[in-house]
Amino acid sequence: MSKAGKFITIEGTEGVGKSTNIAFITQWLSDKGIEIMHSREPGGTPLAEEIRELLLNKRDEQVDSRTELLLMFAARCQHVSQKIRPALDAGHWVLSDRFTDASYAYQGAGRELGFERLEELDDWSLQGFKPDLTIMLDLPIEIGLERAEQRGEKDRFESEQIEFFKRVRDGYLAIAKAEPERMKVIDATGSIKQVQQQIEKVLSEFYQVNSPAINKAEL
Template sequence: MTTVKPGCFITLEGTEGVGKSTNLRFIESVLEQHQIDYQLTREPGGTPLAEQVRELLLANRDEKVADDAELLLVFAARAQHLDQVVRPAVDAGRWVLCDRFTDATFAYQGGGRGLSRELISQLETIVQRGLQPDLTILLDLPVEIGLSRASQRGELDRFENEKIEFFDRVRNAYLDRAGSDPKRFAIIDASGTLEQVQEQIAQVLNTFLAKQR
């Protein structure tokens, strides 16, 4: 295996329709090329209990979900995920590749729902106890294009059914997060061809990997 820093934590973020699933597989292929022992996971989810919470969060329902209830469910799933998957893997020296993490909470529940960043930060401190990603790749795309792509995937979940203004706020919150932590974030222009997008991702990963040796 390639000799790299053990226990790295990489997250992939972005709004609807940015191509996370496709590019997640590409990131996996890069890690595999470098013979890096990694674990793929996602949020919300990643464990049986957290996946059940994910279903609760995404399901369309007649009952309005209170914003605070949504936020607490997200962090409940995260607490279980960190305890059962992320921390054990990182502590064992494995790399973790996660589809979304707390930046999504600041974007969707903070930006989209308008919940207090201070409140989210308090829950982040309690649940994560200082754990942060080593690298966050943010796939960025104009909201209209992303929603058009997402609509072609089939039935929309509870979040995907939100209005365009919601996703504008989500995107802006993501970009604000990236701007406030440029050392951790790498913004990828996801509006080009798949080859162009993956070329950008490869450059980011190669630079990051070189620093871990």
Template structure:
């Protein structure tokens, strides 16, 4: 076999994640990234967290629903990792081993940002669960869509009813943003930070440049 598809089938796929706070445009840009990868001849699996498998999606409903019952931060973190365990073993790892490229709307960086920073648990419980659930599995590339929380929440509010996270106060999302930026600063080789407050055209230009560079380094070399 020749071409991108042949080369990709001979080795493990690549794992790309999109991260960011509420209303930064992850879902719409996930489809854009998928199109770029598919145009290069790659077999792409699109997925999301929490969720990605039928049972993990049911856990997602528990996590995000505004039920009125108080959820302790550690309970929230454990629910997220329960869904992640299902997702990793039932979806992500098999796809990568089959040579597919996995594109995920949020992954463990979100736990460091939302539960570690936002909820105040700190990084240690997240790190321990990450090791237990994922072993050595980590994203190969992470696009962090970054914007002032006020901008993102205004966009999210325009979508309709707020979920349990979107009902949080601005201070929570400021901590989440800081958590994300701390992760990006600690792993600059993996993260690409994109100013999501720009026009959609400008955001996608940056995304296209980063993805094309990544494809070049991982497919055509």
């Protein structure tokens, strides 16, 4: 699918440093004359943000894994149609904190729904729409959860058991193995400088291929 702008996503399990490195990616691209529109999942539009609250809030009622998955894709469809596609069609670059890979990892692998049925839902709802580049920050689960503990009160996902997150990480790595050209795995165990050196290498290669048609966006 042809897009005028470029769509970059950042993925990873809890505590891998997404927020810090989103700021780094934004600054790096800004230095190249690219203005980035930020978004996140679940969320990104008023309706999708309401669905986010439904998904993240703790509740006494058990949330069925299929319900969770369908809500994720409901929010995503709204996000893509109302925010991401219009921005890309206008020539803007979009950077999202998570996207469809998160559903494969969290619901497909973590909730053990499997990838096959999820692929059917993905194909039907998004019709082949994917990021141009995905940066996956990879960290041993124990280290990531220890870092996440410092953020304060946990949401419904963050409260899951360690085995769940191990399956999530395995899910992400399976996607990276299947789509190495799109998803780039960054070893997030080192210092911030070491991590960002890896990210910069990925961005430099991506920029060299995609820089000719860059236009600064009024966002």
